[in-house]
Amino acid sequence: MSHIHLLSPLLANQIAAGEVVERPASVVKELLENSLDAAAKRIDIDVEQGGIKLLRIRDDGCGISEKDLSLALARHATSKIHNLEDLEHVCSLGFRGEALASISSVSRLTLTSRTLNCEQAWQVSTEGQQMNCQIQPSAHPNGTTLEVRDLFFNTPARRKFLKTEKTEFDHIQEVIRRLSLAHFEVAFHLTHNGKTIFTLHPALDEIARARRVGIVCGSEFINQSTPISIEKEGLSLYGWVGFPTFSRSQADLQYFYVNGRMVRDKLVAHAIRQAYRDVLYNGRHPTFVLFLQLNPALVDVNVHPTKHEVRFREARLIHDFLYSSLHRALAEVRPQDHLTHTINTPLEKQNITGKQAGEFLGQAEIGLTPSTRRPLPINQKTYFDTSPTNNLPPLNDIKAGYEAFYAPLSKAEDTQTHTLETPDIPVLGYALAQLKGIYILAENQHGLILVDMHAAHERITYERLKLAMETEGLRGQPLLVPETIMISQREADCAETHQQWFGRLGFELQRFGPETVAIRQIPALLKQAKASQLVKDVLADLLEYGTSDRIREHINELLATMACHGSIRANRQLAIPEMNALLRDMEQTERSGQCNHGRPTWVQLALDDLDKLFLRGK
Template sequence: MTRIQLLSPRLANQIAAGEVVERPASVIKELLENSLDAGAMRIDIEVEQGGVKLLRVRDDGSGIVQDDLPLALSRHATSKIRDLDDLERVATLGFRGEALASVSSVSRLTMTSCTAGADQAWQVETEGRDMQPRLQPAAHPRGTTVEVRDLFFNTPARRKFLRTEKTEFSHLEEVVKRLALSRFDVAFSLRHNGRTVFSLRPAHGEQEARRRVASVCGPAFVEQSLSIDSERSGLRLWGWVGLPTFSRSQADLQYFFVNGRMIKDKLVVHAVRQAYRDVLFNGRHPTFVLFLEVDPAVVDVNVHPTKHEVRFRDGRMVHDFLFSTLHRALAAQRPGDQPGAEGGTEAPAQLAPQMTGASAGVFSGQERMSLNEPAASWSAQPAFQPQRPSAGEVTGALQGFSTLYGNSPMGAGELTESTQQQDVPPLGYAVAQLHGVYILAENAQGLVVVDMHAAHERITYERLKLAMDQEGLRGQPLLVPESLAVSQREADCAEEHADWFSRLGFELQRMGPETLGIREIPALLRQADAVQLVRDVLSDLLEYGTSDRIEAHRNELLSTMACHGSVRANRRLTLTEMNALLRDMEQTERSGQCNHGRPTWTQMGMVELDKLFLRGR
């Protein structure tokens, strides 16, 4: 072997650049984070050829003094931390002191800066191979401009791995969007090849913040999202989560920030997926723009060179907080709530003292529906009796359907007048059933179409879950206890959570350092693979500090029971039965989706209906 020797500064910087600078988007991220850390309130970005030819970032931040300009291009040179205590409470986006040195080692970099009160600005230049910065006076207002030209000009192998100009710019644009979402108070503009891509003004209020989110994520997201703002145990979560019906085929509209830093963390992904599990269609991905604020001392951001990952001191507490907040917000959404409106929905923190839906026992006054009982028997005495014209009067109003419905003294004009005079519930009142599948109802906005099986399935499912939560999971002893070989860490975890397993209907016994005995399993899950279920649960407990697999298996069974126990297609319902179903939907958690994530109802407003028939043109 050859002798050990120190690497040259140029080679060391180029190795570091391989960790920090992957493509133009990586460079723009580091430069923008420096601008934000410098207190900039306006940042202008100019790009040519996807960022390979030119990246120029100009800000109005605090600037860099003359003597510090050459030092800023040195490795591990930073003004953001001084000692270990600072590293344990990082409050800035950048702090490693590697970014500018790494970028300058693989490009031609020019940085011009001026501080407040300085007589003039100064400029420093460097090229990848030279690494000797050249300092000279320059003209520049307060702030800093960084120009990065000819990226990877001296590392052609790296340049060959870059994609097309369009692809590289799309990655770069995504980085700018993320940072624009992280700081609503800062103005951002982006130009590519001389064309303005977007120009975002500072957003200081709720409505302006919504406009920025709409500019970045699209107006449809804002219109189909719920506002979140919840605080507990030193954690605050706020932002917007998309309705389950506004899901995506891929996870491309998911933004999560911790103390203003965009991250991608498996703990966060798991918590969000859990919250949406009961309402999201299979294979779809939720959408969200969420901000978590925590004490910097309880989160470690120094985990990865690109700082995309973090580590929480108490991951289980964070996971439970995220899940419970989102789960509660999605469950509280009812027909008639207006997502995307000014102020959004009521914050979960305000909802917490007042439990809603099944948790509050809103079904306690209703007749319980037997899974084998016909629909007429449970809906003949609805808990929420509609105060509206009788069924004969409603059907009589539909004079055009005289062959299907009997005539009545109340005419269509009188019915319309009656509708306007009375308070109409969100899903309105049933007027007809279509092909034994859909309920047609009239509300204040226009036409409501309900998939009666899907809607009843959700109502039955939520009632079954409520009953199960009240009664708990009973255990069933195994005739022959099963032996399970595990690691010592897994066995310790099982002992630590023995009470938790017991409440869920499991009885686990430690047979040896690396052996568990399964003596009892939940009676409801007696058909499940007990060994694999326990393995999966232990795996979750070790990785996330919590597990929902038992509840998931239970809910899958309850969902199947609810599906078989709900009204079927081609079942003819009376208007009284249909209205009872509509009232139950308005009071049931997650009633906008069936157990499989399909929508249960849709609204067509009068404007949409008028367009169909070219009215008003």
């Protein structure tokens, strides 16, 4: 066994580079963060061969003075923190003082900078080896330029792990996209092999910011999302949340920022996933661009060298704030919100193809009104049938009063007639007919509305059952023989700490020993559930996230099943007033754009879409 010795400065820097510099995109991230910390308003990024040959980043920030330039490439040298108090209130993107030293140890690096009040610029260069950096005068405008050439030229083993030029450049673009979303006030210009890829101008108002989000994330995202802005208890959340119907097969359109720093945090991911749980189709991923602002003292960003991870000091507060804010924002989305964005969206971007739409229309065995100006009767005194023939399941321990929440739709007013020229046309329009006993066809100002009547009524019934449950509360049912479970002491302590919380949800837990808990009562609705496993899962959530929705999730699953059985079925023939009553309820019901399983309940076919089906105007 060899003797203990100190690592050489070069080897120490190269080891650090293994943590910080994974690929060219890692270099771009570190250098862009330095430029942003220097209050740059314009940043130019020049890339050659995917960043392997050259990365040049120029900014118009505050620059680095001559006397500080000699320390700029030294390890653990920074201008951003001075003491422990600064470390506990980090407000800058970079602060560890490792990036430039690590990058310079595996590349040929040239740093040129000029401060505002200096008459000339100064330059320093290194070539992947420890030496006394020579500073020399140079010509340069105010700001800083960093050139990184021949990345990993002196560590060929690392260079072998790099991917193709295209792949590496794609990673660089993703880094720039992330940072451009967090810094709307900064202009970004990117070139690759001498070709301009994109230019992002400063976005100083809401319209310009939405335009930048559309450029970065795609215009379809900005068209299929709703803006949010919520402040509570010193926390601020704003940004854009994608509609549940605009989900993706991968989690590749998710941008979450904490005090301007993009992070990937499992607590944040869990809160967002829970908020979407009731409206997202199985296996799909939500889309969002969200910014969380909070006191820097409440978040620890010094968790990982790449700073992608953070640790919240009040984890449960953050989780509950994110969940409640997004859950409410999604609940408040109404058909008119979808309609505002989809009118000018091409048919092929509305989750329905021209072929499918043609099939819908081609199978129509209905008598459409000969003119859109023909009056349509609505709101007759008609209700859906709530007799036992609806095959409603027994409600077991739900109070008999809940039967009223299967009464499906809004009470009618006196019979009226309306035309599509009426100024106050409802968002989902007026029913025309029923197709194959499955779909409702309605006409609004913009064209044709197709509604899956079972899916829509299922959501309406489900929301009413949930409202009734929240109003009446959860009733517990004592077990004849208490069920004893063996758990860890940490879990038992958690169960004892949250005993009142369990009680509000219908559970009664009693601790019998250091690692033993008895279940004496469970919610009446969950009497068929495996209580021991449910309690263990809930305790695991409480220990991991400080909160749990598993009990509510089980209850909601039961209510969703009841709503499914209690809703109108396929092939049920509805009269025009019944269809209109369903449309009006959809316009007022939370989350009515999706059924209980996350599938869409309706789609809009604008006149332009219909014209394309028949090649009109060609």
